[in-house]
Amino acid sequence: MMSPRSFGTGGVPVIGRRALLQGMLGAGALAGLTACGGGSGGSGDQVTLGSNWSDPVPKKAIAQVMSGFTSPGVKINTIDHNSFQENINNYLQGGPDDVFGWFAGYRMQFFAEQGLVGDVSDVWKTIGSGFSDALKQQSTGKDGKQYFVPLYYYPWAVFYRKSVFTEKGYTIPKTLDEFTALAQKMQTDGLAPLAFADQEGWPAMGTFDYLNLRINGYDFHRELMAGEKPWTGTEVKTVFDTWRGLLPYHQADSLGRTWQEAAQSLQKKEAGMMLLGLFLGQQFPDADRSDLDFFPFPEIDSNIGSDVVEAPIDGFMMSKRPRNEDGAKKLLEYIGSAKAEDTYLKSDPNNIGTHNDADTSGYTDLQKKAQQLVSGAKSISQFLDRDTRPDFASTVMIPSLQEFIKNPNDVDGLLKKIEDQKKSIFK
Amino acid sequence: MADVMTRPEHVATEKRRVPRSTHARIWSKWDKLIVVLMITIPTVIVVALVWFPAVSTVILSFTDWNGIGNIGDMNFVGGQNYVDVTTNYPPFGPAMQHNLIWLVVFFFGPTLLGIFLAALLDRELRGGRIYQSIFFLPVVLSLALVGFIWELIYSRDQGLLNNLFHANVDWFGDPNINLWAVLVASGWRQTGYIMLLYLAGLKSVDPALREAAAVDGAGEVRTFLQVIWPVMRPVNIVILVITVIESLRAFDIVWVINKGRNGLELISTLVTQNVIGEASRVGFGSALATIMIAISTVFITIYLIQVMREQK
Numbered sequence: 001m002m003s004p005r006s007f008g009t010g011g012v013p014v015i016g017r018r019a020l021l022q023g024m025l026g027a028g029a030l031a032g033l034t035a036c037g038g039g040s041g042g043s044g045d046q047v048t049l050g051s052n053w054s055d056p057v058p059k060k061a062i063a064q065v066m067s068g069f070t071s072p073g074v075k076i077n078t079i080d081h082n083s084f085q086e087n088i089n090n091y092l093q094g095g096p097d098d099v100f101g102w103f104a105g106y107r108m109q110f111f112a113e114q115g116l117v118g119d120v121s122d123v124w125k126t127i128g129s130g131f132s133d134a135l136k137q138q139s140t141g142k143d144g145k146q147y148f149v150p151l152y153y154y155p156w157a158v159f160y161r162k163s164v165f166t167e168k169g170y171t172i173p174k175t176l177d178e179f180t181a182l183a184q185k186m187q188t189d190g191l192a193p194l195a196f197a198d199q200e201g202w203p204a205m206g207t208f209d210y211l212n213l214r215i216n217g218y219d220f221h222r223e224l225m226a227g228e229k230p231w232t233g234t235e236v237k238t239v240f241d242t243w244r245g246l247l248p249y250h251q252a253d254s255l256g257r258t259w260q261e262a263a264q265s266l267q268k269k270e271a272g273m274m275l276l277g278l279f280l281g282q283q284f285p286d287a288d289r290s291d292l293d294f295f296p297f298p299e300i301d302s303n304i305g306s307d308v309v310e311a312p313i314d315g316f317m318m319s320k321r322p323r324n325e326d327g328a329k330k331l332l333e334y335i336g337s338a339k340a341e342d343t344y345l346k347s348d349p350n351n352i353g354t355h356n357d358a359d360t361s362g363y364t365d366l367q368k369k370a371q372q373l374v375s376g377a378k379s380i381s382q383f384l385d386r387d388t389r390p391d392f393a394s395t396v397m398i399p400s401l402q403e404f405i406k407n408p409n410d411v412d413g414l415l416k417k418i419e420d421q422k423k424s425i426f427k
Numbered sequence: 428m429a430d431v432m433t434r435p436e437h438v439a440t441e442k443r444r445v446p447r448s449t450h451a452r453i454w455s456k457w458d459k460l461i462v463v464l465m466i467t468i469p470t471v472i473v474v475a476l477v478w479f480p481a482v483s484t485v486i487l488s489f490t491d492w493n494g495i496g497n498i499g500d501m502n503f504v505g506g507q508n509y510v511d512v513t514t515n516y517p518p519f520g521p522a523m524q525h526n527l528i529w530l531v532v533f534f535f536g537p538t539l540l541g542i543f544l545a546a547l548l549d550r551e552l553r554g555g556r557i558y559q560s561i562f563f564l565p566v567v568l569s570l571a572l573v574g575f576i577w578e579l580i581y582s583r584d585q586g587l588l589n590n591l592f593h594a595n596v597d598w599f600g601d602p603n604i605n606l607w608a609v610l611v612a613s614g615w616r617q618t619g620y621i622m623l624l625y626l627a628g629l630k631s632v633d634p635a636l637r638e639a640a641a642v643d644g645a646g647e648v649r650t651f652l653q654v655i656w657p658v659m660r661p662v663n664i665v666i667l668v669i670t671v672i673e674s675l676r677a678f679d680i681v682w683v684i685n686k687g688r689n690g691l692e693l694i695s696t697l698v699t700q701n702v703i704g705e706a707s708r709v710g711f712g713s714a715l716a717t718i719m720i721a722i723s724t725v726f727i728t729i730y731l732i733q734v735m736r737e738q739k
Contacts (some may be wrong), residue, residue, distance in 0.1 A: 116495065255597070395700055417517050
């Protein structure tokens with residue numbers, strides 16, 4: 001499973017420096033290669049692929065996918081996941097690989113708008129029939145052209161252990177009231193109702209997103225993230241007020257806890273539920289994994305319903321001026337096929353495929369359920385930091401959400417600060 | 428630092444050489460070439476590595492450049508970034524405050540303690556070398572590693588401290604505590620650094636001074652305060668400057684813990700958060716960096732004035 005950390009400023013500086021050094025060495029090597037004048041013939045035909053799938057499981061899965069593409073063949077350059085994100089600007093402006101891994105949504109549109117990535121509308125003419133409209137929409141830039149080919153997604157939901165629910169006789173909550181009642185019951189049973197961590201800053205974004213999607217709906221979420229709606233309006237205030245009502249059921253001291261630690265408390269049956277992405281399964285040993293289940297975030301307003309699912313999509317983009325454009329497009333066509341997805345998911349079953357014809361017969365129960373969840377969704381949102389400007393997400397929203405968790409009582413003051421900063425970033 | 432400490436000697440040797448160089452009035456071509464090289468190479472290096480980045484940072488701080496595209500595409504926005512930093516960026520106030528706390532704590536904690544330890548070790552205690560190595564050991568470790576070591580100690584659920592005392596303190600998550608917890612960790616390292624610097628200074632003090640003081644009947648403490656301390660003046664200034672610099676550039680340990688958020692904001696982490704990243708706010712981050720440069724400049728100026736006064 002790739003690291004779910006998905007915002008810009010992550011990572012230990014040591015890695016950053018190392019990556020920088022590697023980059024410098026790489027640039028040197030590149031200069032050396034150019035000096036050779038392409039003497040190494042043949043390798044020029046290969047498509048180069050910048051892969052940020054650097055953790056062992058996804059790295060292997062990517063290698064297996066690429067081994068299925070033989071003419072002209074692929075040369076994979078794997079780059080540390082966080083370093084890749086941090087250096088994406090320099091990477092795209094330097095000598096990027098022909099095809100590289102990235103995320104769907106606003107975060108893709110942002111770089112398309114800056115003119116740093118290549119148009120792959122041709123590819124979509126071939127692969128388009130295999131994807132739903134929602135996926136095509138997430139792969140489309142603001143100019144109506146496609147810039148992205150999806151590989152898989154991982155929905156967010158409320159996870160729990162089946163054995164705990166059976167033992168205590170809990171039932172799946174459908175509405176916010178039922179959810180709150182269940183949380184209270186868990187508290188009297190000595191469980192922390194919601195395992196919660198926000199040391200890294202991004203996990204709380206999931207909670208904010210779902211509350212916002214259930215209270216104000218998908219369109220408002222999109223407009224708010226695009227900087228078009230004010231943060232100071234009653235809509236966002238209601239979101240934080242609702243969240244404040246739920247905070248007593250969240251695990252305390254969340255700002256000093258990592259998501260892994262929180263997930264472990266769910267696994268150890270110290271906590272009853274946890275809102276996270278499908279990758280939560282990583283923290284469960286194989287023996288316990290079949291005990292893991294989830295339910296969609298409950299409905300809050302019956303006019304809005306609960307048919308929006310937050311499911312970040314990972315996939316590929318093409319650089320602006322690929323050295324081998326035909327090869328790159330062929331590769332993207334291959335990646336956009338059900339066969340490539342099946343190969344990937346066989347090695348990394350912590351996600352679900354995006355292709356209509358992806359083979360679901362080998363899915364685990366959890367994957368099958370996740371597949372139903374997303375296929376039944378009316379809209380698919382990405383994630384706060386993928387649906388808005390990266391600088392706004394990391395320099396404004398992370399500190400603000402942490403501020404709210406520390407001091408949930410001054411929502412008006414907090415929202416005013418967010419709005420003021422938003423205005424200085426979205427121009 | 429090393430060259431600063433030995434500067435008086437340089438001055439002395441230069442003076443001695445002056446008559447000799449006037450003897451050899453005619454410089455060969457080689458001499459001229461070497462002089463030219465010795466002036467141009469360091470100048471180019473200093474300009475390229477110090478002045479160019481510093482001046483660019485200041486210029487960028489008046490623009491809205493986002494790190495993408497040509498430099499020509501950026502717009503000058505006047506002092507807007509500075510207005511935003513000071514009035515519209517909540518982490519800025521805490522960051523300034525934390526840097527200041529860092530400085531005060533570093534001065535009264537590790538710096539004074541380091542000097543004290545150095546004075547003790549200078550007395551050639553038995554096993555002094557071993558103590559010296561022990562105190563110096565943390566300096567050899569990178570701050571990132573120091574951060575990792577202390578994370579094992581401070582972790583709320585699995586850390587040493589909470590397990591030892593059966594406490595439930597959220598050392599890194601509670602914004603009222605985490606700065607102090609981090610200061611202990613980085614002070615642990617700073618003490619050894621100051622100790623070693625001061626010890627090196629003490630070793631170079633002429634033993635005759637101590638003997639003279641002893642003959643005059645001065646006690647240990649009085650000798651140190653009234654004889655050694657004034658002689659050590661250049662080293663004292665260096666140590667003061669180092670304390671200031673270390674406090675301003677404090678970064679690694681905080682970044683390892685939570686990227687400088689939630690009670691651990693520092694100017695350096697804010698600069699990094701803004702400049703490095705996917706959609707860098709280069710202009711805004713540069714404004715923060717410029718503020719940092721300005722603060723450092725004040726201390727550098729004080730230091731230079733001191734040094735120049737001494738040379739006269």
